[in-house]
Amino acid sequence: MKAAIFKEARKLEVTEIPVPKPTEDEILIKVDYCGICGSDLHTYTKGLYVNPGQIMGHEFAGVVKEIGANVSGLTIDQKVVIRPLIECGSCQHCLAGMPHLCANGLVDGIGYGRPGAFAEYIIVPKPLVNKVVFPLPDNVSTKEAALIEPLAVAVHGVKLANVDLADKVVVFGAGTIGLFVAQVLKTIGNCHVTQIDISNKRLELAKELGVDVVINAQEENVMERLVEITGAGNYGAGASVDVVFECAGVPITVNQSLEAVRHGGKIISLALFEENVSLDPTILVQKEISWKGSFAYNTEFKTAIDLLSSGKVNAEALISHLYPIDEVTAAFEKQLKANESVKVCFEF
Ligand SMILES: [Zn+2]
Ligand SMILES: [Zn+2]
Secondary structure (H helix, E strand, C coil): CEEEEEEECCEEEEEECCCCCCCCCCEEEEEEEEECCHHHHHHHHHCCCCCCCCECCCEEEEEEEEECCCCCCCCCCCEEEECCCCCCCCCHHHHCCCHHHCCHHHHCCECCCECCCCECEEEECCCCECCCEEECCCCCCHHHHCCHHHHHHHHHHHHHHCCCCCCEEEEECCCHHHHHHHHHHCCCCCCEEEEEECCHHHHHHHHHCCCCEEEECCCCCHHHHHHHHHCECHHHCCECEEEEEECCCCHHHHHHHHHHEEEEEEEEECCCCCCCCCCCCHHHHHHCCEEEECCCCCCHHHHHHHHHHCCCCCCHHHEEEEECHHHHHHHHHHHHCCCCCCEEEEEC
């Protein structure tokens, strides 16, 4: 089978390797679609997160092709999506119901420690149904299901925010995570959502998908616009946003988040950064801001599948490009071009 192997920054190589054989406790999946994640881009540009030799790819869906003798509840040719974190089940985080914070989750995770889905076939260990392997409803294709993983990331972030029914919310960044956060927010009450980015292509899509206001940070003054939408903050400083989602991952949006949020407001950080950020923590104290990180997902795969199946969230609209795995470099370069692409996926 073909697999794309990470060699070093800016270098992935497509190689022919044997189809792996599942043990009696594993299953073999034929990958249909696998997305390029924002974290994969950090690996591609800077060599972060994985070691050379790794087959990356953790946002995927496909079809069950072989089932180990000890595995139950699955059938051959069943459409499934996989939750790629492989937790230990016995550390303090796993026992406390926060398995996504288990150190084993990534170390042994699909696309990190163990081979990922930038390949035609993949082994899934511990394939518990509705915990690791999720059968797809008839009306959810494996193409849109490849985006269930980032949708679950967005659902987790929105859950952590405890957004109120009429909150004024700002989402910095209109990449896959930002677009999903905005769509999930629009399923909540009368939430008003403003999305900010520098890519008109992505902002146009945000608007089509139901966001109330979009701001291009290169063409407009972000804080002036946010004051127009939410009112000025206390003492006439900054804006009055109830909840900010930071899904952009650049230094300026962190400082804009602190400036935009109201006294007593919340910031949820979902983005990963390639550089350190300079900020004045005094503003956290004076505004009594609740600033929370949001990592991956806990039990949100099921919610994400339901959101797609019910039509409340549109994943297919985010897929801007499909590439064969042979064109792995072209695919990564396209995903880096925010003005041209939204979500780039490999099609097998
Ligand atoms: Zn991801
Ligand atoms: Zn654990």
